Amino acid sequence: xxxxxxxVFLEASAGLAWRIDPxxxxxxxxxxxxxxxxxxxxxxxxxxxxxxxxxxxxxxxxSLAAGGHLxxxxxxxxxxxxxxxxxxxxxxxxxxxxxxxxxxxxxxxPDGGELNAVRGEVGYRFGPELMLAAGYSVLGFxxxxxxxxxxxxxxxxxxxxxxx
Numbered sequence: 001x002x003x004x005x006x007x008v009f010l011e012a013s014a015g016l017a018w019r020i021d022p023x024x025x026x027x028x029x030x031x032x033x034x035x036x037x038x039x040x041x042x043x044x045x046x047x048x049x050x051x052x053x054x055x056x057x058x059x060x061x062x063s064l065a066a067g068g069h070l071x072x073x074x075x076x077x078x079x080x081x082x083x084x085x086x087x088x089x090x091x092x093x094x095x096x097x098x099x100x101x102x103x104x105x106x107x108x109x110p111d112g113g114e115l116n117a118v119r120g121e122v123g124y125r126f127g128p129e130l131m132l133a134a135g136y137s138v139l140g141f142x143x144x145x146x147x148x149x150x151x152x153x154x155x156x157x158x159x160x161x162x163x164x
Contacts, residue, residue: 008036010031011030011033014029022056022057026054027050029048029051030049030051031047044075046072047071047072048072055088060092062089066087067085068084071083083106083107085105086105086117088102096124098124098131099121099122102117105117119135119138119140122134122135128163133158133160134156135157136157137156
């Protein structure tokens with residue numbers, strides 16, 4: 001490497017969805033692993049997460065989604081198990097415009113970060129199969145165990161949803 005630091009990054013995920021109108025059940029597994037040069041104070045970091053996420057559409061305008069997540073965070077040999085739960089109601093207000101709010105809480109933050117998350121979003125549905133949304137995290141998780149300087153709590157985000 002000619003004296004330069006070398007780093008390795010792996011991100012992998014797999015999911016399975018079971019759709020029975022008006023409900024959907026999603027199983028998801030994800031893994032992130034990062035190894036950086038020790039000369040720069042950067043060691044091994046990993047995050048593995050298994051999720052169960054049910055949702056149900058109640059009537060023409062309202063849906064309710066939830067999530068249960070079990071994660072394992074490792075930072076330079078120190079491990080922590082993290083349990084997270086979330087609840088996300090959404091309402092179609094005018095035509096195909098939908099608003100949603102989400103609250104989440106987790107059991108621990110390996111870096112001493114925030115345990116709660118609150119966000120809101122506005123989206124547009126292009127039929128039942130596609131939605132594009134923009135949202136804002138008023139209070140967001142920090143201290144995920146992967147980024148030591150993760151102190152920003154509020155974030156603007158874009159989200160896409162597709163089903164077939």
